[in-house]
Amino acid sequence: MSDSGQSSEPTGPGIIQIYEQSFSAISPYLITCPPYGDPVNPDINRYRKDCPSYNAKYPQAAIWNSMANEASSLIRKELQAIFFEETALYLRSVEPYRPGWRRGGLLTTINEPSLSKQWFAPEATIEYLNKQMMVYFEPTSVTSVEGDRLGRYVYREWLRLHDGRPPFQRHNFFAKAVQIGEKGPRNLQELTAFHKALCGVISAHLDDMVDFYPEVDQKMDMDMDPPAERSAIFGPRPSQRVQSWRDHGHTMCHLFRALYMVIDDQSLSEARGPSRARYECEDVAHYLEREHDRSLSQYTVLLVKTEDEAHLHSPISFLPLFEAGLALDVRRHDYYGACQDTVIRVRLETAIRFVWQLFRKEESCFKRFKEEAQAQRDEQEELCETCIKKVMKHSEEIGLEENGYTWLAIRRAQAKLNGEAFDDDQVNPLWEHLNHWEG
Numbered sequence: 001m002s003d004s005g006q007s008s009e010p011t012g013p014g015i016i017q018i019y020e021q022s023f024s025a026i027s028p029y030l031i032t033c034p035p036y037g038d039p040v041n042p043d044i045n046r047y048r049k050d051c052p053s054y055n056a057k058y059p060q061a062a063i064w065n066s067m068a069n070e071a072s073s074l075i076r077k078e079l080q081a082i083f084f085e086e087t088a089l090y091l092r093s094v095e096p097y098r099p100g101w102r103r104g105g106l107l108t109t110i111n112e113p114s115l116s117k118q119w120f121a122p123e124a125t126i127e128y129l130n131k132q133m134m135v136y137f138e139p140t141s142v143t144s145v146e147g148d149r150l151g152r153y154v155y156r157e158w159l160r161l162h163d164g165r166p167p168f169q170r171h172n173f174f175a176k177a178v179q180i181g182e183k184g185p186r187n188l189q190e191l192t193a194f195h196k197a198l199c200g201v202i203s204a205h206l207d208d209m210v211d212f213y214p215e216v217d218q219k220m221d222m223d224m225d226p227p228a229e230r231s232a233i234f235g236p237r238p239s240q241r242v243q244s245w246r247d248h249g250h251t252m253c254h255l256f257r258a259l260y261m262v263i264d265d266q267s268l269s270e271a272r273g274p275s276r277a278r279y280e281c282e283d284v285a286h287y288l289e290r291e292h293d294r295s296l297s298q299y300t301v302l303l304v305k306t307e308d309e310a311h312l313h314s315p316i317s318f319l320p321l322f323e324a325g326l327a328l329d330v331r332r333h334d335y336y337g338a339c340q341d342t343v344i345r346v347r348l349e350t351a352i353r354f355v356w357q358l359f360r361k362e363e364s365c366f367k368r369f370k371e372e373a374q375a376q377r378d379e380q381e382e383l384c385e386t387c388i389k390k391v392m393k394h395s396e397e398i399g400l401e402e403n404g405y406t407w408l409a410i411r412r413a414q415a416k417l418n419g420e421a422f423d424d425d426q427v428n429p430l431w432e433h434l435n436h437w438e439g
Helices: 065-091 122-127 144-161 188-205 284-297 319-323 348-365 367-398 404-417
Strands: 108-110 131-137 173-180 209-211 259-263 300-305 343-347
Touching: 065 367, 065 404, 122 188, 131 188, 131 348, 144 173, 144 284, 144 348, 173 348, 188 259, 188 300, 259 348, 284 348, 300 348, 319 343, 343 348, 348 367, 367 404
Parallel strands: 108 173, 131 173, 131 259
Antiparallel strands: 259 300, 300 343
């Protein structure tokens, strides 16, 4: 949890300065409003606008007289769902999520065969911390558009695995994506050596001192709110103390050193096949969405073990994937290992689920990991409750029909009582529809 105390240590030489935006992957939860609204009021206007997806049976709100005592509870439950929908919706365009997977965007590039001190900048350490694994894009693997689609797909699968509520705080995510340049590692052997060296460098920087609130010139900081004010809008806020990455809650994930993923020139070979013809009465948008999902479901990846497993409760085994018939032909000229050895090719969805299940298995074996996971969930719930209290208080002042969040929550609650939905997002949140993402 964040420490609200003021730092007594001045920013000085050797201290990493992080100039964080108020809404970011560090503090992703919306305490009062969306990132593009009035920061004072916990309100949103777009929900009150006419929308074709709204169920016409619920145009007017009605607080059920026969169950007045339950009405508040039902509304709060819907507000909780909206809180996590909003988080997932706005985080899509924030690094390290979708933008960090796009060539020409924020995708990091490796252009040397082995890791050098010049390549790794200490201030970039945050990009690798609280990620389950690394994903390496080989030089001729995918286009910028395809990399963007992969980023969307990974983001959606991560949400699905966590029932729409993954621990996003403090840059938490499934993976850090990196592009291998023409002068980067040329084969899996070199890439494994690079990855091991990278993990060593990251580990060495875990105790670097970090300041999330560096002193800056007032003119440069005119567009930024003071930390005390920002803390009321987005959360969780980083501690104001100058302390290590580790003490700030940014660490190297348990599986990071032991396993990585590769996107190569074979990854999309099956996904580039011809599309099926659209049925005569099939909605165009639904057809495109289904074809988009079909194509993405065909993406394949390599999972590569580094054999750095001494810290794991048990060695990583690909045998369950072979036994389930999920393993595909590796198709690599630089790998001649036996089946179930160090490299396996599987569908992208299979790989994500395998890594998630692997971590959950390891988590169950270590008390520390279970406690950390519970602390993250508790923190989410506290931030959600803070947001709901602000929304309810605001709606009491201006009226339930005047606050956009309660306006929507009332109608969703009414529809749910009748076994129906008020809007499409109540059943399928917007982040489910990858083909509709903007940008």
